[in-house]
Amino acid sequence: MKPRHGLRRCGLWVLAAGLLLPQLRAADPAGIFIEAEQFTRRSPNDGSFAAPLKSESAHGGAGLTRFFLPGYVTYVFAVRTAGTYDLWVRYVSNQNQSLRYNLDGPGEGERAKATIAPLQSTGGLEGPDVWQWARVVQARLSAGAHTLTVHSAPLRLDCFWLGTGDQPPPVVKHEGRSLAVTRQHLINPIEPVTPDWLAGADDYRLPGWYDSIRVCAHTRLSWPMRPRLPETFAHAGQMLAAIGFKEIARHIRGGGEPAWWPSAVGAVEPEAQGVNLAQQLIDEAHASGCRIMVYSRHMEDEFMARQHPDWAALDARGKPIVKRGPMLCLNSPFADFMQTRLLELARMGADGLYFDEVHLAKPICYCPRCREGFEKVTGLKYPAGNDPSDPLFQKAIEYRNTIIERVFLTWRAALHRVNPECVMLIGSNTYPAMNDRHTTQRLWRVADAMKSEFNLPARTGNNRIFTTDPSLALPETDARVALGYTLNRDACDGRPPHVWAHGIPDATQMMFATAGMIAHGQIANLDNPEAGIPDPALFGPAVELGNRVAPAFAGTRPRRWAAVHFSEVARDYYLPDEAQAWKQVLYPVYGAFTTLLRAHLPVGIVTDSQLEQGRLDDYRVLFLPAPRQLTDRMRQAVEAFKRRGGLVVEQQAGWEWHRREGGMKEGSASFLAAIGAAVRLAPVQAVGGPDKMHVVPFQSPDGKRLTISLVNDFCWVQTGTAKKPASKQQAAKGSPGRKTKKSVSGEGENEGTIGPAARVAPPPCQGVQLFVRTPGRVIDVRDQVTGQSLQPVRQAGGFRLDLPAFDCLSVVVVELAR
Secondary structure: OOOOOOOOOOOEEEEEOOEEOOOOOOOOOOEEEEEOOOOOEEEOOOOOOOEEEEOOOOHHHEEEEOOOOOOEEEEEEEEOOOEEEEEEEEEEEOOOEEEEEEEOOOOOOOOOOOEEEEEOOOOEOOOOOOOEEEEEEEEEEOOEEEEEEEEOOOOEEEEEEEEOOOOOOOOOOOHHHHHHHHHHHHOOOOOOOOOHHHHHHHHOOOOOOHHHOOEEEEOOOOHHHOOOOHHHHHHHHHHHHOOOOOEEEEEOOOOOOOEOOOOOOOOEOHHHOOOOHHHHHHHHHHHOOOEEEEEOOOOEOHHHHHHOHHHEOEOOOOOEOEOOOEEEOOOOOHHHHHHHHHHHHHHOOOOEEEEOOOOOOOOOOOOHHHHHHHHHHHOOOOOOOOOOOOHHHHHHHHHHHHHHHHHHHHHHHHHHHHOOOOEEEEEOOOHHHOOOOOOOHHHHHHOOEEEEEOOHHHEHHHHOHHHHOOOOOOOOHHHHHHHHHHHHHHOOOOOOOEEEEOOOOOHHHHHHHHHHHHHOOOEEEEEOOHHHOOOHHHHHHHHHHHHHHHHHHOOOEEOOOEEEEOOHHHHHHHOOOHHHHHHHHHHHHHHHHHHHHHOOOOEEEEOHHHHHOOOOOOOOEEEEOOHHHOOHHHHHHHHHHHHOOOEEEEOOOOOOOOOOOOHHHHHHHHHHHHHHHHHHHOOEEEEOOOOOOEEEEEEOOOOOEEEEEEEOOOOOOOOOOOEOOOOHHHHHHOOOOOEOOOOOOOOOOOOOEOOOOOOOOOOOEOOOEEEEEOOOEEEEEEEOOOOOEOOOEEEOOEEEEEOOOEOOEEEEEEEEEO
């Protein structure tokens, strides 16, 4: 076994994350590092507490964040030789703190007696030199196993050093090692960028009902809520339809509990043995005039976990993973079990199946089937743990993604055979943030549509690299969100995604949020607090707006002109060094996209398989952020695009979009200069109005309807914390609703966003001129929001519109004769 960390032999071994670390070599002071993120146990273990934090300046490239929440982590290590050892901790904190720990103390829980070690402020939380060492304790340790339990504190942990020297050894920057070894995972991919089975994705067409509705009511009415909210549970469709909703998404089995209907497989809730409650809920929605997206958990099942423990998803320590119940692995017969359940719901008339979350254990599953399947497919040994710099770990992520793709491909075919009108909505997790290898572009080609969340691309957790690397400029929140929305949509070949928005506190913010999602071709999936259903004051205006503009978007797809290539192949070349991935690939994607967004020009995203397939027919400009990392098929498609007269702009070495001082300004100027006169041929462009106004055009397949959405800045909207609605009893007494505490989620749903939080509605958009270049004869031009007719001013090759001022949304509809 090869030594790790470049340390020398001594009397210490460590069990971290359930793995025996090897002996050490003879160069540095006697001792060993204990990585904070490689704990043996963690409580709670739901991802809310003590989350891994990537950092180039941390030992091993990562540390622990979210450590201020209640909880503790435990490390088990073994000492081969009795002696006196010093325990050091490497940490950051912006104020003086106390570290509570137990070294071989009684128990691990929060009530266990703890020793307190004072820690000085390191002067901040971010920056390459902010990590500091502090001695925790000097202790006499006997030979054998020992435990170290560390309790929560408002700081970040990097690692511990247990040794006999006067000081811990210096920490070497992680960058060089990670880049050199992890690129190996790109050699001989398990699945090519464009496998043969992907051709079947082109056969699918969304049912007409799906994108003719642009607002959806989301509820999380769970089984335990039935006795507390019996009327709402039974009649949610009717209540929500009363305030204008035409589509609802609701739980029909929201966790690992038994089925709410008499399923042919697995356990059934006792009350559903003779009464099909799922059918009742589906029928109630339809009777109310609503389509229904069925949220049925596809990862957990308590009964099947007991019946088949060999189906369990396991973590790196070999322990079962628990989220909303025991998590089972889809790389097992559990996938067939779930397919039976899903087909039952489709036969009941569910209009859609809503697959949330990560689908398969993240980052990877350590169950025997995943281990054996990986080794059979690759001929490689399964990784020992979650080490991002280990090429085997990166290869295992690749394998995991192929399992997710194959399962959903199988489910999709089976569902559509049973109910062709049933839409498969697949959760994207962190995909729109672009910096995580969880899922690939192949999944979105076979998804009927994607599910995402309102501010997910701009959440602080998905953008930590901008606070840990001082050379990277912080992206602008609205552009980061708009790029995520465009990727949501275009990765699925233009099919509208559902975007879930929760905790919006007032009707004005609800309007702006809804306008922003719809303008970018999304379906606004508005979370309704269950105790307050229905809430016409909060939701009514937004629902009315969505219903009013929906006909203008029905059946349309994005109007193409400029494409920005989002290359997972190039990004993965640099990961896990996220800073380099941003500098070399992701920031050029963001920079070119933002430049076109700010110029109010049509911009779309092309993924790797779309580029390999030459899906560039309607584009006239193509930006390549990493031209040296194109596959042969990509290069062939680019050359064919050039031969058809397309303009290709390649990222240049001097375009340092990421640079804090002037990087975006200089990169944008150079990029626009490279496009040159082609801008004058863009089919749509707006001038005037605020900088953060977004302009997104769509067109019907027959070319007879052009829909141009213009939306004011909507990223000032607050999500994640909201007033708890008053109960009906409180409302009758005039009692106000209570404020709820900000809930904690392992998926970051309640995190804040990057950049300043103005939380104030922007002024109206004024002085906007819209230039439309089209060969068709104009029959009618109107604003779908106001119903007002607009008078086009004829110009060479098209016309100009002088738009009236608008608060949050204008939707211009141009009817053409072709």
